[in-house]
Amino acid sequence: MKFNYDKAKGAFWGVVCGDMLGVPLEFLHPLEREPVTTPRGGGPHNQPLGTWSDDSSLTLCLADSLCNGYDPVDIGHKFLQWKEHALWTSHDFVFDIGMTTRRALEKIKAGYPPHLSGSADEDSNGNGSLMRIIPAALYFHGESIKDFLEKIHTISALTHGHPRSLVACGIYCLLVRELIHDQDIDTAWSNTVMTVQSYYDHAPFKKEIDATFAPLLSGNLFTQNHATLRATGYVVDTLNTAVFRLLMHSHAATPWQDARGITVEPNLASTILGCVNHGGDPDTVGAVGGGLAGAAYGYDHIPDSWLQVIVRRADIASLVDVFLEKI
Numbered sequence: 001m002k003f004n005y006d007k008a009k010g011a012f013w014g015v016v017c018g019d020m021l022g023v024p025l026e027f028l029h030p031l032e033r034e035p036v037t038t039p040r041g042g043g044p045h046n047q048p049l050g051t052w053s054d055d056s057s058l059t060l061c062l063a064d065s066l067c068n069g070y071d072p073v074d075i076g077h078k079f080l081q082w083k084e085h086a087l088w089t090s091h092d093f094v095f096d097i098g099m100t101t102r103r104a105l106e107k108i109k110a111g112y113p114p115h116l117s118g119s120a121d122e123d124s125n126g127n128g129s130l131m132r133i134i135p136a137a138l139y140f141h142g143e144s145i146k147d148f149l150e151k152i153h154t155i156s157a158l159t160h161g162h163p164r165s166l167v168a169c170g171i172y173c174l175l176v177r178e179l180i181h182d183q184d185i186d187t188a189w190s191n192t193v194m195t196v197q198s199y200y201d202h203a204p205f206k207k208e209i210d211a212t213f214a215p216l217l218s219g220n221l222f223t224q225n226h227a228t229l230r231a232t233g234y235v236v237d238t239l240n241t242a243v244f245r246l247l248m249h250s251h252a253a254t255p256w257q258d259a260r261g262i263t264v265e266p267n268l269a270s271t272i273l274g275c276v277n278h279g280g281d282p283d284t285v286g287a288v289g290g291g292l293a294g295a296a297y298g299y300d301h302i303p304d305s306w307l308q309v310i311v312r313r314a315d316i317a318s319l320v321d322v323f324l325e326k327i
């Protein structure tokens with residue numbers, strides 16, 4: 001197994017870049033906004049240039065906790081510190097929090113054990129655990145598939161415990177794991193599909209694989225017109241869009257412009273911008289797709305002009321470097 005440090009580092013920073021690029025577009029309808037091509041400030045949250053949101057905050061909290069070893073209780077408490085005391089925020093306050101995450105953190109605050117605090121309801125399948133899961137894919141990358149996925153599931157379930165959210169995080173983390181093991185994008189995806197089909201062959205996961213994730217895993221999703229693909233805050237839409245964009249951009253033999261005016265090229269920047277500009281939840285689809293693009297192309301492919309404007313860049317860099325030392 002070959003571990004590519006630059007790609008692991010890229011996975012982390014890709015999340016922050018996608019989140020930062022998407023923050024100014026949040027809540028704006030994709031057809032009523034100009035595609036973003038460079039970082040900007042403003043938008044509905046009226047945040048300064050380079051501001052990142054809950055997606056990066058909770059990713060950083062997870063990494064921060066894992067630096068001291070794996071302890072789900074500590075992870076839950078780090079998340080609570082973010083909500084209550086603005087731990088790992090851009091500007092010392094929280095301006096963006098999902099409903100399911102809020103409910104779980106309120107339970108943790110009330111004294112529930114963190115592993116029992118996430119909702120397992122079917123209508124609690126937003127993208128709130130997927131958007132922050134990438135440090136777990138990096139930290140546990142050398143473990144057996146069974147141990148790897150059980151830990152991913154536990155960390156998702158701190159806030160999102162329905163089998164659909166667990167499987168979405170599992171598929172995503174397996175793909176990230178393949179990419180940081182230096183597989184090319186097509187091989188990484190086909191290996192991921194094979195592992196997913198063989199591991200998730202039992203209840204309660206098989207039902208999700210056969211129904212909800214079948215279009216993605218069978219490849220049928222990729223025969224659709226991509227403009228019809230939704231990119232909402234539903235975890236399945238977010239995962240579908242991020243994987244679709246990674247594969248579609250990597251296959252662009254020559255640059256072309258899609259229906260949304262997004263230039264489709266086989267590189268990191270184009271892939272992340274494709275995710276951000278695609279649809280209805282730009283910062284989180286950007287963060288999730290950004291993690292994939294970073295893991296596929298590597299940190300060295302992230303534009304300097306993006307990195308330079310990231311708020312608290314030096315603080316993030318220190319944490320990422322310490323975290324990657326622990327892997």
Ligand SMILES: [Mg+2]
Pocket residue numbers: 053054055096283284
């Ligand atoms: Mg956000």
